[in-house]
Amino acid sequence: MxxxxxxxxxxxxxxxxxxxxxxxxxxxxxxxxxxxxxxxxxxxxxxxxxxxxxxxxxxxxxxxxxxxxxxxxxxxxxxxxxxxxxxxxxxxxxxxxxxxxxxxxxxxxxxxxxxxxxxxxDSSAMADLSAETASNVLKSCIKLRGSEDVRSAFQEVVGDICDICGADHCCILLVDDEKRSCTNFAESLREGRGLFPMSRYINDFYNVAKTWPDTLAGSTCIIIKDERDMEKLREQNPIWAESLKQAGVHSVVLFSLRHGKQHLGYMWVINFNVDDVMKIKETLEVTTFFLASEIASYQLLNKLEIMSTIDSLTGVKNRNVMNNRVDEIVAGHEPVPVAVLFADLNGLKRVNDDQGHSAGDTMLCSAASILQAVFHDGDVYRAGGDEFMILIPAIEEDELQNRLARVHFLSGKTEDVRFSIGSCYGKKDIRKAMRLADERMYAFKNAYYEAHPELKYR
Incomplete structure (x- = not known):
């Protein structure tokens, strides 16, 4: 020819x-x-x-x-x-x-x-799709952009993808290579098909997911549609092939989720309609592009939210969150906690002056860890430089005293962490409870420095 x-x-x-x-x-x-x-x-x-x-x-x-x-x-x-x-x-x-x-x-x-x-x-090239594919992708984009609850929107989208592909299961799996862990971000599972949810496998699933980059080998996706493809997979990736066999999977399409140079994770559909493999590939090829963009934005917003709410040094909640929480309680939007505590760290200034601020930072982190461990059912806030506030929604008064004793016991096991703590129990007015707890904390602190004048002051 x-x-x-x-x-x-x-x-x-x-x-x-x-x-x-x-x-x-x-x-x-x-x-x-x-x-x-x-x-x-x-x-x-x-x-x-x-x-x-x-x-x-x-x-x-x-x-x-x-x-x-x-x-x-x-x-x-x-x-x-x-x-x-x-x-x-x-x-x-x-x-x-x-x-x-x-x-x-x-x-x-x-x-x-x-x-x-x-x-x-090129958006124009990406838009050159069949009318059905373009419609499906557009619906997904509208759902993701039109929802205030991002996780619920993703859950709905993977359900739609499951229907489009005639699949038994669809999942978005995020992968953290540094932590060597996987997170089930969204999942849709048809009942009565003999498949189990990802929660059954997630703890050890990173060992499977880490094999996928070599199997992809630069491709955007992997398509296993029949026994012939599965046999090739057994030769190439026996670990994944065995996990598919044990899970009852006979066909799968796996896409890598990437945003720019950032690898986020994967999306797959399992036991799909193999007669529509090209349509499914075309749909998922474009859909995953937008899904990855939305996931990257979601992760960035989460990171920014964490940065704006968490004290970067100690890992406890910061003063802004504390003030907002108190305002919500005063406005009646949240219940008044049963117990309010203020905990001040004794001797921080001396440690900073004598040993340097890195030693002082270590002291603050140790103090925060003790408070979080003991008051695991409450919220710990860094109210100021060396001061923490703890709100406990429900606790018996005897148990509160036991917890306070536990704090002093644990801090006594450290080289330099010592607390002055004031508490208020059972007050219905959050402002009054905070004021009383603060006054009691300073009374405790004055007594401490009277007993240890060599550590004075602060």
């Missing part, structure tokens, strides 16, 4: 790909049998070798099972295909089109492949 003549009329990068098919439906060699001038120049620039017609496709493009699947599907189903994918290993976006061609050989099929790459995502 005169492929060169066909390609000569296309100005962009284009080539003809051949696929060898076997009687059992599997495929063998995939080759680039011809390329136009733009393709040849591109390959020579990338590989520093001239293009050789009939070469294995991996001599021109990174080896990728998803690309192979697209070529096979285009030829088998005799229909054009389009994909727009993020080649994150190369920091590029690939816009590709495949058109089936006639063949004069029984076991060899051909497709016309034209493509372009760019360093940034």
């Amino acid at each position: 005169d492929f060169d003549s066909l390609l000569s009329h296309h100005r962009g990068k284009a080539c003809v790909v051949s696929v060898e098919f076997f009687p059992d439906g599997s495929y063998g060699n995939i080759r680039v049998v011809a390329g136009n001038k733009a393709h040849c120049e591109d390959i020579e620039a990338l590989t520093h070798h001239p293009f050789v017609p009939g070469c294995p496709y991996e001599a021109c493009f990174p080896k990728n099972p998803n690309f192979e699947e697209h070529c096979c599907c285009c030829i088998r189903e005799n229909r054009p295909l389009h994909a727009y994918v993020n080649l994150y290993m190369m920091n590029l976006w690939l816009n590709m089109f495949l058109l089936p061609l006639d063949s004069d050989q029984e076991n060899i099929g051909y497709c016309f492949y034209c493509y372009d790459v760019a360093p940034k995502a």
Whole structure:
């Protein structure tokens, strides 16, 4: 066939790909049998070798099972295909089109492949989707942007994805490589299908998730649609294959969730409708792009919220949160706590002056840890430099005294942590309770320094 003549009329990068098919439906060699001038120049620039017609496709493009699947599907189903994918290993976006061609050989099929790459995502290329896919993606975006409860919105979206894919299970799994842990961010599970929720596996699941980057090998996704694919997976990734077998999984699509250069985690659908594999891939390819963006924004907002509410040194809640909590209680929006405590750290100034502020910081952190451990059912706030406030919603008065004794016992086991603590129990007016607790704390502190004048003052 005169492929060169066909390609000569296309100005962009284009080539003809051949696929060898076997009687059992599997495929063998995939080759680039011809390329136009733009393709040849591109390959020579990338590989520093001239293009050789009939070469294995991996001599021109990174080896990728998803690309192979697209070529096979285009030829088998005799229909054009389009994909727009993020080649994150190369920091590029690939816009590709495949058109089936006639063949004069029984076991060899051909497709016309034209493509372009760019360093940034092109919204117009991303929007070039089927009407059904575009509608599904748009619905997901509206739900995520239109909800004040982000986690609930994600939960609804994964439920929709489950329905679109005809799947038994859909999950968004966030991965923290530093902590070597996984978090189930959102999940949808069809009842009565014999699958278990991720909570059954999550504690040890990082050992499975850490194998996925090598299996992806630069691809945006992995598609396991039948026993033939599963057998290949057993050879490539026996750990994951065994976990799928034990979980009752016979088909899965796994996508990496990335935002820029940041890897967030993964999304998958399990036991999906394999007859719609290309539609599912197209839908998830674009959906995961937006999901990753929303997750990254959610994590950033969470981080900013934590930074604005948590004392960065001690890890307890900060003064702003304390003041807001008191205002809510005064306004009647929150119940008055049973007990209010003020705890002041004795001798911090002396430690700062004699040993330096790093020693003082260590002393503050130790003090905060003791208070959090003892008053685990309350809220500990850093009210000022060396002062903490604790609000306890419900506790018996005898138990409160036992807890106070426990604080002094634990601080006595440290080298330098000593507390002056004042408490108020059972007052219905939060302002009065705070004032009484503060007064009692200072009375305790004055008595302490009278007994230890060498530590005076503060």
